[in-house]
Amino acid sequence: MPLFVWLYGWQLIDLVEWRTLTAAPFTRLLDPAQQFLHASPFAHLLGAYYQRQGLGVDESFLVVYGVGLVLLANAALRLLIARCGANYWGAGALIIAGSPLLLTIISWIGKDDSFLLAFYLLLLLSPSPLTRAILCVLMVACHRELAVAMLVVHMLVRAEVAAIAAGAAAGLALSFFHTNALLDAAPSTRIDYVIEHARGLLARAATHPLAHFVAALGPFWIYVLRPSSVTLRRASALVIAAVTASLTLDFTRIFVLTAAPLLIELTEELVTEVRDHGGIALLGRRWPVGVLGVLAFAQLQLAGDRLSWIRGFSWTIAP
């Protein structure tokens, strides 16, 4: 992982919005095009709390997103050990590293993605329905629309509904209360943006379908598209992820986060195969997981000239 982070670097985002939203979290000060951020108040409220307790703007940013990354690392490790076993959690980590999840987490520091994913992983670990419902509420507080898409994919893939649906409904109700009662005026939402720009977004998404397809899951596609992995439920989950990504024109971050429940389930399945047969069946032969782990470093969709070892390399999707 340190090699991956060194190779791809990290990127901070939404620093100006952070300053505005944490200074006055209940006041609508952003431009209409940015007001959808009010529907993702988790980190901003936490930052506002820290600033009220004396931390500076930059320090609160560091603490909030540092806590998010530590929480995610802890939840991921616990989940890998719980689902893959103490001897095979490394294999699980190598398999999931083939997806752009890690790249997404380190490329959008300033979004609530680390918290969103950490709460989802904790949800998978928790046996208590009440805890699962609370974690769903927290996920919705991190990113209303993306969390709902993730939870729908989760319900499709894992076929469990009650606690998840109750938690998502409670989260949506609280989110509505936050944006429509606690804020001084209701902000524009992501749905408003999508309705206004749907035609243009879909047209742009259709311009380079192959590039978008490859960028969506990167090398992880080789696991997803194995004949033994494809089921109707999983295909539906991928369609949901593709539609959500098309409407945001974000075929890396949005696609991979929406499809995260599917990736995690598939990883568990692949680790079972590694445990039983010593490798993963691909292209007519069985590959040791250590060899496939190299695929983690083939995340080219976002890297561009950020790759330390190929300065000047550029992959532009748009013409």
Next chain:
Amino acid sequence: MSIAQSFGKSARDWLADHLEPLVWIALVLWSPPIIFTVLVDLGFAGGAGSGYLPLRDPGLLLAIMQIVGMAAAVTFLRLRRRLLAFELLCGSLGVWWMHAAWTVQGRLRLIGRSDLVSRETLLTLGALMLASAVLFMVRRCYTRPAAVIAHPTTDQPRAVR
């Protein structure tokens, strides 16, 4: 068992199962401001304004004692030393009550009796009572020795295999 008793038992079990995450949440919320204040006092960080408590202030010292106690408690919870962890949490709660008393007396002198019904004081009092109630509810789960599960045996001599 009545519905109220059943609900109470479920609530107690849930709180006992989630005591460690709850302590972690409190630590994540309370530690950074305290650590930052200490860093400002030691000159390692530039303050975002004025009004940081000096290192010799009893309020800051009590807050440091509280988070150190809580951090030790979660460590011992991880090490399965549940009784010691529970005692440390009770100690931290006691320190928190002292911290609240110290803060309220200072504010009473500065602001007057109207501070007794201020939002800050009521919130602090509510949080303290909630934390005390949680520790009271889960006390049996942490202070009783774990039930020993043993296979039933007879007094016959063990068979030689």
